Amino acid sequence: MVVASAYTDDKPVNPIEDGDMDSLFMLPLSIIPLQTPALRQARIIKNAQLRSVIELFSDISTGSGQVEISDLPKLLAWPTDEVHPDHIIVRKLSTLHSYDVFSLRIMLRRNGVSLTDQAALQLSAEKNQELTAYMTQFTRPLIQEIYGGENVQVDKFEDVVKLFRDPDVKRAKQRLQKMADALGIEIMEVPQFLEDYGDIFLSLSYYKQCLDRLAPLLDVFIASMYDIRKNYQLRQDQNLLRSCEMIETTINELTAAITGRFENFERSTKSMWDDISAERFQKVKDLIQAYHVTIGGVLCGLTVKMNAWVRLFPKPTSGGPVKRSEFIMSDIRQGLDNITKIEDSAPMMAVLG
Structure with a gap:
């Protein structure tokens, strides 16, 4: 797997690449x-x-x-x-x-497209492992709810599920009952809750990682446009300057919107655990799922654009200002309005009550 990195001196920056089922694009x-x-x-x-x-x-x-x-x-x-x-x-x-698994689950069903294997839309084991650090913030309150002040080691979400499979049957049942009582559901419904809980916050972790990996590439691109603007020859081209300004504004607005959603999801999740119930979890789940297609689409579009840029211009010295400006006016500018349309079509943001 190739991990994105920003320019350092004249070292190349690499595109974001994932295995097929882990990819946005x-x-x-x-x-x-x-x-x-x-x-x-x-x-x-x-x-x-x-x-x-x-x-x-x-x-x-x-x-x-x-x-x-x-x-x-x-x-x-x-x-x-x-x-x-x-x-x-x-x-x-x-x-x-977007072709990320979480968007696909919604859109394939909506478009009436079936699968050869209904279980195919899953992230790889490697990607799940990568997302462990992101999942920790979502597993911590769940562990706190079950164990209180007990010292429990949890490295990945699967470890949470294992806590309910204690060899001590009585102890395992007590944990299940405690969770069921907190949620206001039957004890037999707890495993399904855990599955839904893990999957919805895995999706949030996935999208958050995508944004974090994208950020260095965006920084590199914005810096490159600054160099183009100050180039003596190119700054006479008003159409180019207007396009650069529009592109930078669009990228900033899109990333701000995505970041704002993550902040809203985080507030809603914290609020959910203040008075946890199955109903409140369902509201958070519905809230996050409602934005899968929007977030996936925006992140996919921006990632594809930035990948194309760093493949062609992997170093600060690659290409030169004229070639860079030509690529901005052709490939970068084209289709950028479609990403904005995806963002504009998002449902109104709600906050968990």
Whole structure:
């Protein structure tokens, strides 16, 4: 896995890359029940203009073999007298704003797209391990509720579940009963609560990590635009200067909106534990899930844009101001308004009462 880092002297900055099921911007079509073998071996990805394309192959030496979705019938020799079922499915997938597993759970169902394996939309074990530190803030109040002042070591959320599987059956049952009493539910409903609790805060941890990894790339890009603005030749180009200002403003507004949502989620979570109940947890769960598609879409769009930038300009000395300005006016500017539309379409933010 490649981790993002900001420019240090003339050292390169790396794009954000994840495995297929951990990625914001790519989806392996093997999990979709398609009829065409060549498609089942491919991926759908977001390109730098935020258009969804089919990636047939990707290799360091050969690059990325991408095909426009509109070109698939000719490439795959589909019959011309009717629309191929696979084309219908892929076109639906192309309209999605993000391919992260949490957005996909909502949008695949909404678009009537099935899966070859209903359990496929899960983060990898590696990604789950990466998110341990993020999950700690959400597991801590849960442990406090069950154990009070007891000293309990919890390294990952699975350890919380194990606490209810104590070899001492009586002790395990007491813990389950305590949790059930706190939530106002039956003891048999506690395992489902724990599963829902872990999954909803895993989603929040995932998106928070995505934002944290994105931040250094955004800093590098903003710094590069500053260099372009002060370039003697380029500062005469008013259209370029206006575009740079618009892009910087848009990026700042989008990141501020996402950050504000995380702060709201944190307040709502803390409030939930002040008077925990199954109903209050459900409200927090609904609140967070309502923004999965928006947060995933904005983070996907920004990550794809910044990845494209650092791949082309991995060092402060890469490319030069003119080449950078050309890329800003083409790939960076194109499709940026779509990210703003995703943000603008978000439901009104609510606070847990």
